[in-house]
Amino acid sequence: MNDPIYRYEYLEEFALAIFEKIGCPSQQAVQATDVLLKADLRGIDSHGIARLSGYVRLWKKNRVNSSPDIRVLHESPSTAVVDGDAGLGLVVAPYAMEIAIEKARKVGTGWVAVNNSNHFGIAGYHAMMALPHDMIGVAMTNASPLVAPTFSVERLLGTNPIAVAIPADKQPAFVADFATTTAANGKLEILQRKNQAAPLGWVQTRNGKSSTDPNEAKMGGALIPLGSDREHGSHKGFCLGAWVDIFSSVLSGANYGPWVPPFVSFLDPPSDPVGKGIGHFLGAMRVDAFRPAAEFKTNMDTWISRFRIARTVEGEDRVVIPGDPEREMEELRRMEGIPLNPQVVEDLKALAANFNLVF
C-alpha cells in the first residue's frame, strides 16, 4: 500500500493557514512554512509537516510565542546574541542567520548564538541561506535530551545536528546536515511505526546495554552518540554533541544538557532552568574574505568531481556527495508530490478540524 501523495503547494497552503490561525504575523507565517516544508521536499520527513501539530501543541501550552519580538541582546562586529522571545525556531533561526550574513558581508564572517528559541526544522535550511551570497553557512542547534554520553545511562544531550553548506560553481553545493548520533531520531520513529528492529548500536536500554528496540528512549533508555560504542569512537560523537550544545546554549544563555525543554508538549520543561528556551548557533563566512570566490568555487568543483568518480565497493554505484540525495529528492518531490504517512494524514485532518479548516 503506497502512502497518499500531496502536491507541495497544497501542503504549503495548509501549513501557512495553520501558522496564521495560531497568530503568526503574515511574513513570519510564510517563513515558518518555507522552513518546515523544505524538510518534506528534501526527504527529511520527520522534520516537516509531520511536526506541524507538535508546534501547535506547544503554542497551546504557551511554550511557543506566535508573535515574538525577536531582538539582538549583544553584538560585536562579527558576533551577536539573539533572544528569540520564545518564537518558533522556524522564524527565529532565519532572522539570526540574516544577521550572520550581514556581518560576514561587513567583516568577513558572522556568528550568531540564539537563546529563548524552539525547534528550528532542518539545520540545512539555515546553513544554505549563505549560498546565494557566495558564503559558507554553518548551523547547529541543541534539542530535547535523548542521548546518553559514552559510559552513561542518563539522557543528557539532544541529537544536536550540525549543517555546513559550501558553494561550488558548476557542481551543486556541498551540503552536510546530520545528527551527531549514530541514527537520527526520525529514523527510529520510522522503525517504531513499522514495528521493526533497529540495528545494534543505535539505542541502549535503561541500563546502558545496546538494544534493537527502537522504543528504548521512551522506556528510560537512550540514543547513542555517533560511533555506537567506545571501541568505535562514540566518545567522538559525544564530543560533537557536546560542542553543539555548548555553542548553541552556553554561549547564548539558553538551556543546555538535561535542562533543554522537551519538544513534546506532554512533558514539562525542567523546573530549574539554567537559561532560556533552546539554543542555536549560526554562522556565515564570506568566501572572498579568504580567496577570490571564483577560484574557490572552481576548486570546489574539482573537489566534488573527484569524490564523485571515486571507485566504489562492489554492489554500490556511487560515492554520495553530501547534499546530493536531498537535492535529488527535492527535484522529484517538486514534480511528483510528497508522500505522507497515513498517521500523519490523520493527524493533519484532526488539526484542520480544530481550526475549521479542511485537509
Added chain:
Amino acid sequence: MNDPIYRYEYLEEFALAIFEKIGCPSQQAVQATDVLLKADLRGIDSHGIARLSGYVRLWKKNRVNSSPDIRVLHESPSTAVVDGDAGLGLVVAPYAMEIAIEKARKVGTGWVAVNNSNHFGIAGYHAMMALPHDMIGVAMTNASPLVAPTFSVERLLGTNPIAVAIPADKQPAFVADFATTTAANGKLEILQRKNQAAPLGWVQTRNGKSSTDPNEAKMGGALIPLGSDREHGSHKGFCLGAWVDIFSSVLSGANYGPWVPPFVSFLDPPSDPVGKGIGHFLGAMRVDAFRPAAEFKTNMDTWISRFRIARTVEGEDRVVIPGDPEREMEELRRMEGIPLNPQVVEDLKALAANFNLVF
C-alpha cells in the same frame, strides 16, 4: 617489560637541538619543540617525539623549509589566509592562531586558513592557545590520504582531526581533539607494533571489506570514517572529514583530497598538485563577544559538573569529560616522565648520531 622513561626536560632539550641543527631560527625551534612535546605530555604518543625523525626526513627531501618566511596573503577584519612557506606546521599553525586571536580581540572572532604548511602536531595545542584569552579555540587540519569515503575503496581523505577548546571557571577547560575516523592512525600504529588485531570497523581491505588487520592501509586498504559503516553513520564521519578538508585547503589554496602530500618522506607528493602543501583552519572566538565571560564560564562549570556526575553503566566509574584524560596524563608525565617505545628510542639514537648528538 616496561618502556624506558625519559624526563620531559631531557626530551625537550634533544628536540630543540635537532630543530636547531636543521636550521630552525631559535624562536621557531622553541615553538616547534613545545608543540611536538605537548603530544607526549598529553599521552598522544603518535604525534610527539616519535615523529621527530619524520620531520627531519622531510627536511632532507627539501619538503620542509626550516627557516620559512610565513606571511599573510589576504585578510579581512575577521579572516586571514596565511602562506606557511613550506615551514613546519608546528611553527606555522601557532603563527596563524596568534593572528586569529588578535582578530578576535578586535572584532569578536578570527578565522585563519593556512596553505603551504606541513603536519602541525596535535590539533588540541593550537585550539588551547585561545584559552588564556577567555576565548574558544578551534583547530583543524587535513593530512595524508588514508581514509576511504563511505562506499569507496579509494583513499581520498586524511584522518583530518578537529579540536575545540572551551574555557571554564573552576572546572578545567573542555578540550575535544579527535580524528574524524573511527580510530586514529596512531592507534593502528600501536597495534602494528604489538602485532595485534584491530576491531572490525576501523579499517577495510583494498576491496572495501571490513578487516581486523591493522596494516590494511599499507596494502591498498583504507581507514574508515567515524561511524564504521553506512548503517552506523560512516557517511557522517565522511561529512566531518570532508568539512575539515575543505575548510583547511579549498579555503586556503592548499592541496585537498587525494592531492595532499603524504607525511612519509618515501612517498612523493602527487605530480599534479591542486594547491600548495597541506592546509589548516584555525579560529578564535572571544567569549565576551557573546556574553560576559564570567557568566559564560560559570555556566561551563555547571555544564561540566553535571556531565561529570552522570550515572554510569555498570563497570564504568565515570563519564569522561573531553580533555580530562589528556590533562591527567600531562600532570602525571610532568612528574614521572614520559615512557618511549624501544623502537622510538632506537630511532632517536640514530637521529642523534646523524647530527653528532647523543640520545
